[in-house]
Amino acid sequence: MASIEMKNIVKQYGDGYPAVNDVSLDIADGEFMILVGPSGCGKSTLLRMIVGLEDITSGDMVIGGTRVNDKAPRDRNLSMVFQNYALYPHMTVFENIAFPLRLGKMADDEVRRRVIEASDVLELKDHLDRKPANLSGGQRQRVAMGRAIVRQAEAFLFDEPLSNLDAKLRGQMRTEISRLQRRLGITTVYVTHDQTEAMTLGDRVCVLRKGKIQQVASPRELYEQPVNLFVAGFIGSPPMNFLPATVEGNNLMTPFGPIELDEARAAKVAGRDLLLVGIRPEYFEDASLVDEAKRPVGSVFRARVDVTEWLGDSQYAYIPYEAPESITAQLRELSRELDSEELRTQAIVSIDSTSRIREGREAEFWLDTRKIHVFDPHSGENLTRDAEAGAELTRQATEDRLEHLEAARGRQDGAQDGQSGSRGGATAVGAA
Amino acid sequence: MSRKEKIWWWIGGVAIVVYCLFPIGWIVALSFKSAGDLNSGDFLPNGAVLDNYSLILTGNASDLFLPALVNSFGICLIATAISCLLSMFAAYAIARLDFPGKKLVLSTALVVAIFPVISIVTPLFNVWRQIGLYDTWPGLIIPYLSLTLPISIWTMSAFFREIPWEMEQAAQVDGATTWQAFRKVIVPLAAPGVFTTAIIAFFIAWNDFVYGISLTSTENARPVPAALGLFSGASQFEDPTGAIAAAAVIVTIPVVVLVLLFQRRIVAGLTNGAVKG
Numbered sequence: 001m002a003s004i005e006m007k008n009i010v011k012q013y014g015d016g017y018p019a020v021n022d023v024s025l026d027i028a029d030g031e032f033m034i035l036v037g038p039s040g041c042g043k044s045t046l047l048r049m050i051v052g053l054e055d056i057t058s059g060d061m062v063i064g065g066t067r068v069n070d071k072a073p074r075d076r077n078l079s080m081v082f083q084n085y086a087l088y089p090h091m092t093v094f095e096n097i098a099f100p101l102r103l104g105k106m107a108d109d110e111v112r113r114r115v116i117e118a119s120d121v122l123e124l125k126d127h128l129d130r131k132p133a134n135l136s137g138g139q140r141q142r143v144a145m146g147r148a149i150v151r152q153a154e155a156f157l158f159d160e161p162l163s164n165l166d167a168k169l170r171g172q173m174r175t176e177i178s179r180l181q182r183r184l185g186i187t188t189v190y191v192t193h194d195q196t197e198a199m200t201l202g203d204r205v206c207v208l209r210k211g212k213i214q215q216v217a218s219p220r221e222l223y224e225q226p227v228n229l230f231v232a233g234f235i236g237s238p239p240m241n242f243l244p245a246t247v248e249g250n251n252l253m254t255p256f257g258p259i260e261l262d263e264a265r266a267a268k269v270a271g272r273d274l275l276l277v278g279i280r281p282e283y284f285e286d287a288s289l290v291d292e293a294k295r296p297v298g299s300v301f302r303a304r305v306d307v308t309e310w311l312g313d314s315q316y317a318y319i320p321y322e323a324p325e326s327i328t329a330q331l332r333e334l335s336r337e338l339d340s341e342e343l344r345t346q347a348i349v350s351i352d353s354t355s356r357i358r359e360g361r362e363a364e365f366w367l368d369t370r371k372i373h374v375f376d377p378h379s380g381e382n383l384t385r386d387a388e389a390g391a392e393l394t395r396q397a398t399e400d401r402l403e404h405l406e407a408a409r410g411r412q413d414g415a416q417d418g419q420s421g422s423r424g425g426a427t428a429v430g431a432a
Numbered sequence: 433m434s435r436k437e438k439i440w441w442w443i444g445g446v447a448i449v450v451y452c453l454f455p456i457g458w459i460v461a462l463s464f465k466s467a468g469d470l471n472s473g474d475f476l477p478n479g480a481v482l483d484n485y486s487l488i489l490t491g492n493a494s495d496l497f498l499p500a501l502v503n504s505f506g507i508c509l510i511a512t513a514i515s516c517l518l519s520m521f522a523a524y525a526i527a528r529l530d531f532p533g534k535k536l537v538l539s540t541a542l543v544v545a546i547f548p549v550i551s552i553v554t555p556l557f558n559v560w561r562q563i564g565l566y567d568t569w570p571g572l573i574i575p576y577l578s579l580t581l582p583i584s585i586w587t588m589s590a591f592f593r594e595i596p597w598e599m600e601q602a603a604q605v606d607g608a609t610t611w612q613a614f615r616k617v618i619v620p621l622a623a624p625g626v627f628t629t630a631i632i633a634f635f636i637a638w639n640d641f642v643y644g645i646s647l648t649s650t651e652n653a654r655p656v657p658a659a660l661g662l663f664s665g666a667s668q669f670e671d672p673t674g675a676i677a678a679a680a681v682i683v684t685i686p687v688v689v690l691v692l693l694f695q696r697r698i699v700a701g702l703t704n705g706a707v708k709g
Binding site: 053072 | 608609
């Protein structure tokens with residue numbers, strides 16, 4: 001177990017294209033770090049540079065206090081789960097999991113003990129004699145994880161490990177990975193393009209765009225205090241709505257009527273011309289279902305609903321709006337960058353599932369204005385970000401993590417008390 | 433496919449099979465004919481006899497045939513083994529590594545493969561006599577390598593390219609050296625390719641006639657195809673047709689056996705499920 005530090009990491013391909021551009025990132029010992037971003041943002045390249053499968057053009061990669069830039073993958077003692085699992089088809093499940101141990105020339109009975117232990121954790125015991133080709137997708141995934149956890153690696157690296165599974169299995173494996181990581185308390189770097197995985201798994205999430213870090217923060221901070229338009233649009237599903245707005249005194253004039261800002265935020269946006277207001281779907285509500293007590297903190301507007309989607313536990317309504325040409329073009333550009341294809345300017349609003357708002361009709365909506373963000377449409381910068389509140393959220397998450405880690409290591413030390421001194425000793429040093 | 437189309441496909445298929453197998457059937461039939469029956473003009477022998485086989489296996493011609501059979505097997509197997517091993521390394525490098533001159537190696541291999549053997553055999557004959565390789569096993573193994581290596585490198589590198597990169601990278605992350613990754617992961621996965629290559633290489637060596645007849649003079653190293661050409665009849669008025677036919681059948685047997693033995697190995701999609709199912 002070790003921390004991973006990246007200092008000004010650059011990866012330039014032969015044609016001069018920088019896939020990863022000046023990335024500096026510290027991953028603490030035992031932390032679960034997510035690298036997320038749309039395809040082509042350099043997240044996989046970064047992961048492969050950590051593990052050593054990709055050369056580093058410039059910068060320092062430090063794992064556990066040692067610079068590893070020039071070390072071969074096998075000397076870095078990291079374990080990795082590949083997107084397509086990369087199981088060895090000619091070996092049984094047992095031999096697949098045992099492979100790293102066999103390479104380390106470990107004694108046979110020790111290999112057996114460790115493999116059985118790992119297969120217990122992953123519930124693979126019944127499949128040890130089968131070949132990977134005969135396993136289901138989820139089982140293969142678990143074998144790949146078994147191969148990763150069987151030896152005492154400094155860190156786990158996951159490269160989109162769930163993208164080949166169907167939706168249901170993906171949910172299950174996600175919790176499984178989370179549980180495993182908490183239990184073993186091992187530094188983990190996890191690459192994904194799926195923001196749900198990023199939000200649910202990570203202690204901290206690093207959002208990348210075109211090889212550059214946009215924001216590194218806890219999922220909560222990313223969600224509530226995004227640093228720019230890109231992060232705001234990427235995190236959250238359905239995505240944040242961006243409405244064009246102009247400033248008039250303390251009011252933002254939007255297609256959905258005026259939105260009143262508090263003094264602090266009004267000061268930050270004063271004197272600007274055209275702006276984008278970011279409003280999450282759940283900040284909206286069917287006006288007829290809003291508590292009288294809550295009503296004053298928001299504004300009410302009328303709009304025609306285009307489509308509604310009723311999902312049982314929630315309901316979404318789509319409200320089209322008019323936007324200036326320049327904003328429309330920009331939003332389209334953004335959505336393309338986020339791997340989605342938004343064709344029309346419409347707001348997605350989440351309303352109570354009992355709401356009787358029907359499509360094609362005019363309806364009255366209420367909008368909670370307390371948590372909205374205002375973005376500069378040109379630079380994409382979030383003008384109303386409260387850095388302190390955001391940092392506080394991440395600090396809390398870090399505290400939670402350390403508490404978990406402490407508990408996990410306590411358990412492990414307890415479990416190893418009866419075993420050989422060398423390994424228990426190593427863990428104790430790591431935990432200290 | 434309609435019924436009519438199906439019938440036409442069948443007719444076409446049978447016609448092709450008959451066309452291909454007719455010469456083989458003919459030579460098998462010939463090999464069972466007695467000396468007097470050879471020119472009868474019938475396709476099937478009038479009463480099958482084993483005279484021809486006993487002639488080449490135990491009779492007069494056995495001195496010529498049996499040592500040649502041993503030579504052929506020995507030389508071809510050694511040439512195949514060496515060419516498989518060498519081409520495995522070469523193909524791995526071509527499939528996996530980026531080095532200057534990669535294209536040159538591949539195109540040179542192709543040039544060597546299509547270079548007419550007959551134009552090189554005379555100088556080779558002189559050189560071999562000078563350096564003492566004439567009429568020896570190595571004297572045939574070396575030219576056979578030049579025949580088998582190019583095609584082996586080409587087929588093998590096609591197989592190596594099919595193996596997902598991740599396999600090897602996973603092995604490296606798991607702690608394997610490049611050599612260990614090659615030996616424990618890549619080679620087992622390429623096994624069907626290795627077998628296919630080995631069989632192709634063996635056939636090429638086995639079928640060679642020009643080198644065999646030119647670079648040997650005695651039973652020290654003379655391979656079967658050359659020996660067949662030296663069969664003679666009982667008298668100068670008699671053709672050794674029957675004996676040649678019998679020898680040809682015997683020579684074909686190992687080839688057929690090899691294909692039948694390794695057919696499954698060749699076809700087996702060993703990488704099935706390696707990536708994703």
